[in-house]
Amino acid sequence: MHIENNIPMFLKFWESIEQPTLADLETYLDGNEKIYEKYFPNHCPRTEERLSAALQKYEGKIADIRSISDGLPGIIEELDKEYEQIFGLGLDLSYQLMVGTFGSNAFVTRDNRREIYFAVEKLSSERDHLKVITAHEIGHVTHFALATRDGMDWSTVDWEHGLTTLFTEGAATYLSKRIVPGLQKPVYFTYDDDGEPWVKCYEENKVELKRRFLEDAIGDWDMVKEKEWFRLSGGSYFGYNRLGYILGTDYVEQLVERIGEDAALTFWNGNDLKADIMEWLRK
Numbered sequence: 001m002h003i004e005n006n007i008p009m010f011l012k013f014w015e016s017i018e019q020p021t022l023a024d025l026e027t028y029l030d031g032n033e034k035i036y037e038k039y040f041p042n043h044c045p046r047t048e049e050r051l052s053a054a055l056q057k058y059e060g061k062i063a064d065i066r067s068i069s070d071g072l073p074g075i076i077e078e079l080d081k082e083y084e085q086i087f088g089l090g091l092d093l094s095y096q097l098m099v100g101t102f103g104s105n106a107f108v109t110r111d112n113r114r115e116i117y118f119a120v121e122k123l124s125s126e127r128d129h130l131k132v133i134t135a136h137e138i139g140h141v142t143h144f145a146l147a148t149r150d151g152m153d154w155s156t157v158d159w160e161h162g163l164t165t166l167f168t169e170g171a172a173t174y175l176s177k178r179i180v181p182g183l184q185k186p187v188y189f190t191y192d193d194d195g196e197p198w199v200k201c202y203e204e205n206k207v208e209l210k211r212r213f214l215e216d217a218i219g220d221w222d223m224v225k226e227k228e229w230f231r232l233s234g235g236s237y238f239g240y241n242r243l244g245y246i247l248g249t250d251y252v253e254q255l256v257e258r259i260g261e262d263a264a265l266t267f268w269n270g271n272d273l274k275a276d277i278m279e280w281l282r283k
Contacts, residue, residue, distance in 0.1 A: 001080050003095045007069035010099035044103020054101040064125040079134050089145045108140045124192040131180045133191045139175030150266040161221045163274045170248025198240045214281040
């Protein structure tokens, strides 16, 4: 396990200038290009509008950023060990802690599925919230590693389709609930204390929500649908974004009940995952 904490570097930049400008932020980002090369553009568009908006938001988040810088490394160490004790995969993960420009909050890199980034300006500083999102991201890597150990042929995976995303996000959320149990349900999906209306929306509209996802999945999948169900920029159907996460968690939880945890988490190896999800959506 390796943790690289780049947050103090940002704090030093922020505190060294009385009122940072867009040009100052651009200079900082250009001077630390290595830190941000996997963040821009895949997980946050680097536009003048985005950077200008970030400048307005940082001041209200600096105290949280400082607190996260102090607390998150220890949480990562704790949960990394917990996953190893339970699954014994020997993952040897790399963690990058950084301050981004209010795009994605955390992600596993596309070219190295042992590397996890946390963009901490988007995170709550509450310990339980940090534990859940950390467990979620390590859950992704664990999910992939379990499939690899089971002999997964990764060339068969349609990474661009929402049915695959539904499964992977559902599995990661399932694992976060297993590793960090006992919290209020919304925390596992929004990583803060503001998710009750979000979960209520899902529960009140579950039948229609499943029907709508099925309708989208039958047609060609595109970025508009991906954003609607899995990105922070979605939410046009029901008023709340990322509802695919809770839908995917429901799918994985029933799959665990049906065939057991080990078989459920490796189900995409040797089974028609898409067909199984489509059948479940029709119920």
